[in-house]
Amino acid sequence: MNRKDFPMLENNIIYFDNAATTFKPKKVIDSINNYYSNICSNVHRGDYEISIKADKMYEDARNNVAKFINAKPEEIVFTSGTTESLNMIVNGFFDKYLDEGDEVLLTLSEHASNVLPWFKLALKKKIIIKYIELDSTLHVTLDNVLKAITPNTKVISLASITNVVGDERPIKEICEYAHQNNIFVVVDGAQSVAHKKTDVVSLDCDFLAFSAHKMCGPTGVGVLYAKKELMEVIEPTNFGGGMNESFDSINEIYLKEIPTRLEAGTPNVAGVIGFSSAIDYLTSIGMDEINIHEIKLKKYLVDKLKEIPHINIVNEECDSAIVAFNVDGIFAQDVAFYLDKYNICVRAGSHCAKILKDAIGIKNTVRISLYFYNTYEELDKIVDLLKDKEKIISEMI
Amino acid sequence: MDTITKREIILDNYSHPYNKNKDNVDSYIKVNSNNESCIDNIDLYIKIEDNMIKDIKFDGEACAISTSSTSIMIKNLIGKRINDAIKYIENFENMLNEKEYDENLLNEALVFDETYKQSSRKTCVTLPYTGIKKVLMQYKK
Numbered sequence: 384m385n386r387k388d389f390p391m392l393e394n395n396i397i398y399f400d401n402a403a404t405t406f407k408p409k410k411v412i413d414s415i416n417n418y419y420s421n422i423c424s425n426v427h428r429g430d431y432e433i434s435i436k437a438d439k440m441y442e443d444a445r446n447n448v449a450k451f452i453n454a455k456p457e458e459i460v461f462t463s464g465t466t467e468s469l470n471m472i473v474n475g476f477f478d479k480y481l482d483e484g485d486e487v488l489l490t491l492s493e494h495a496s497n498v499l500p501w502f503k504l505a506l507k508k509k510i511i512i513k514y515i516e517l518d519s520t521l522h523v524t525l526d527n528v529l530k531a532i533t534p535n536t537k538v539i540s541l542a543s544i545t546n547v548v549g550d551e552r553p554i555k556e557i558c559e560y561a562h563q564n565n566i567f568v569v570v571d572g573a574q575s576v577a578h579k580k581t582d583v584v585s586l587d588c589d590f591l592a593f594s595a596h597k598m599c600g601p602t603g604v605g606v607l608y609a610k611k612e613l614m615e616v617i618e619p620t621n622f623g624g625g626m627n628e629s630f631d632s633i634n635e636i637y638l639k640e641i642p643t644r645l646e647a648g649t650p651n652v653a654g655v656i657g658f659s660s661a662i663d664y665l666t667s668i669g670m671d672e673i674n675i676h677e678i679k680l681k682k683y684l685v686d687k688l689k690e691i692p693h694i695n696i697v698n699e700e701c702d703s704a705i706v707a708f709n710v711d712g713i714f715a716q717d718v719a720f721y722l723d724k725y726n727i728c729v730r731a732g733s734h735c736a737k738i739l740k741d742a743i744g745i746k747n748t749v750r751i752s753l754y755f756y757n758t759y760e761e762l763d764k765i766v767d768l769l770k771d772k773e774k775i776i777s778e779m780i
Numbered sequence: 781m782d783t784i785t786k787r788e789i790i791l792d793n794y795s796h797p798y799n800k801n802k803d804n805v806d807s808y809i810k811v812n813s814n815n816e817s818c819i820d821n822i823d824l825y826i827k828i829e830d831n832m833i834k835d836i837k838f839d840g841e842a843c844a845i846s847t848s849s850t851s852i853m854i855k856n857l858i859g860k861r862i863n864d865a866i867k868y869i870e871n872f873e874n875m876l877n878e879k880e881y882d883e884n885l886l887n888e889a890l891v892f893d894e895t896y897k898q899s900s901r902k903t904c905v906t907l908p909y910t911g912i913k914k915v916l917m918q919y920k921k
Binding site for chain 1 (some may be wrong): 787820844845900
């Protein structure tokens with residue numbers, strides 16, 4: 384779909400690493416160029432025409448992002464990406480909220496960004512990290528969530544779609560049960576918001592983090608969503624320009640309202656404008672259409688790979704457009720190097736989910752992650768290249 | 781050396797890596813070698829006596845190029861005095877970095893003489909060297 388919109392696709396490469404980052408349509412690139420070429424100025428100043436314009440575009444972007452996930456604009460804080468958003472949630476909210484002995488529920492298939500901030504907080508606050516058990520198909524079931532909850536559980540933090548297994552979690556049901564028990568739910572949306580419609584009101588999650596670059600937007604921009612009443616009490620982790628109202632002495636610092644209070648320093652204005660353009664672009668295609676197309680591609684790929692005896696798919700039952708596999712007896716990175724010789728980009732490794740090996744017993748995999756601009760012809764090409772194991776061995780070095 | 785011979789030597793060292801075990805390494809110095817850009821991760825075990833490398837073993841997960849590079853490095857370094865080992869490594873690195881080098885000192889390591897053309901593979905070839913250099917530099921006189 385829409386391949387002509389992407390300059391990167393003119394470079395004769397097959398790109399299957401969309402869970403890492405996605406290509407940018409010309410429209411997004413143009414919007415960033417337009418900011419730097421025609422309205423380059425700081426925001427929140429407004430003393431002259433271009434600054435007023437830049438400020439309006441920046442706040443319009445906030446409205447656009449809010450609308451995209453059915454939130455209110457004051458519930459959207461721009462960050463540098465999912466990682467920073469999750470760190471702000473953990474350090475700006477839960478550091479204050481949690482006490483010694485409180486329990487945080489994660490899973491073994493979380494990305495490092497949803498594990499390490501909690502590990503650090505656990506050391507600092509003596510809170511306890513526990514894991515929701517994955518079922519035999521590596522899914523999180525509501526039953527297993529209920530089993531993991533104890534009277535001390537205060538927060539469940541998990542990805543809505545994971546980046547290696549690609550399983551989708553029942554976030555709405557988890558939120559419903561969690562809230563009945565006064566448990567907060569933090570959602571890592573890095574792999575989901577880009578691929579399917581997200582409605583924070585319907586999900587009822589308390590916090591959501593995601594990145595622009597995984598959804599056709601620029602790198603270095605992300606979103607921290609929090610319900611308004613929770614956003615109000617997030618402590619800024621950064622202090623400085625743009626976020627204060629006035630200050631006279633150490634005891635007299637007055638901060639701005641949310642969300643500006645949580646965006647210290649000059650924001651990534653160009654990035655935010657590009658992000659807004661990416662949202663317009665995705666909306667014009669339709670998130671449902673994107674999702675349907677990707678799942679069809681994924682199913683086609685899995686069916687083809689299953690016919691190859693030396694290929695072991697780790698996540699055959701996954702719900703998203705991610706396929707993780709290994710070629711019998713060949714190190715994942717050697718498979719990636721082999722495919723690179725044919726200009727095919729795949730990822731090899733643990734994909735930042737370093738505790739997942741405890742659940743699946745496999746440390747490294749080759750990962751194909753699709754987006755709407757991938758085609759059946761591209762899938763045929765990679766399947767063809769993977770069919771002949773002798774060819775892989777002789778050409779991988 | 782022609783391409784087919786190089787490929788055979790690399791694959792042979794990958795399929796049958798020299799000293800890939802950690803048997804009886806209690807008295808050995810252990811050093812880890814990994815790099816940021818790839819997923820290779822190996823432990824090297826080195827036995828040094830009387831200023832000489834008596835033995836090296838290794839263990840871990842690594843791609844074909846890293847594994848064969850480690851295997852070849854071990855074969856070439858065992859029996860060398862520390863200073864000669866460092867000279868060997870410098871000479872090998874000169875080859876990778878397109879500087880002048882003495883090919884008579886490299887034996888099988890010559891299979892990597894064209895690795896400089898593939899930047900992604902250069903980190904694989906140098907993987908074991910980053911670890912062993914840390915140890916040898918401490919013993920250097």
